Amino acid sequence: MSTDGVTPLPEGPVSFARDILPIFADRCVSCHRPGGIADLSGIDLDLRADRAFSSLVNQPSVQRPDLTLVVPDNADASLLYLKVASGNPPVGARMPLIAAPLSAAQIELIRKWINEGAGDN
Numbered sequence: 001m002s003t004d005g006v007t008p009l010p011e012g013p014v015s016f017a018r019d020i021l022p023i024f025a026d027r028c029v030s031c032h033r034p035g036g037i038a039d040l041s042g043i044d045l046d047l048r049a050d051r052a053f054s055s056l057v058n059q060p061s062v063q064r065p066d067l068t069l070v071v072p073d074n075a076d077a078s079l080l081y082l083k084v085a086s087g088n089p090p091v092g093a094r095m096p097l098i099a100a101p102l103s104a105a106q107i108e109l110i111r112k113w114i115n116e117g118a119g120d121n
């Protein structure tokens, strides 16, 4: 299955370590780490490899504590997904901030990872 016509998705379940963490490392960690722009703005979401899972899954948004960053099995209720997939997320701006959006294939990987249960796999 291919979502952008260029990059085939890997077969089988999405792996958090193999498929998702490299996206964060490439596009998110520069701001989402201690001392990064997000951290300095009061958003303590740490997306480094050893912190990302526990920072996201079943964790409330700092800005909108009624929203959850990752709701296992429900991407459409997960602020992480809404902020990378939509130009008009429920709070703040599309991520990555002030940069090109993720590719359609990367957005689909995040959606699929969440809807497969958001495992630390």
Ligand code: HEC
Residues within 6 Å of the ligand: 023, 024, 027, 028, 029, 030, 031, 032, 037, 038, 041, 043, 045, 060, 061, 062, 063, 064, 069, 079, 080, 083, 084, 091, 092, 093, 094, 095, 096, 097, 098, 099, 102
């Ligand atoms: C240039 C710096 C920058 C980059 C790069 C960036 N972010 Fe952010 N992020 C921010 C800032 C600043 C905020 C707070 C304002 C907002 O939500 O728009 C934020 C907020 C968030 C929030 C909401 C956190 C909360 O608790 O409310 C999520 C989720 C998020 N970012 C995910 C990501 C992801 C995933 C990526 C990479 C695809 C990414 N960000 C890349 C700066 C950045």
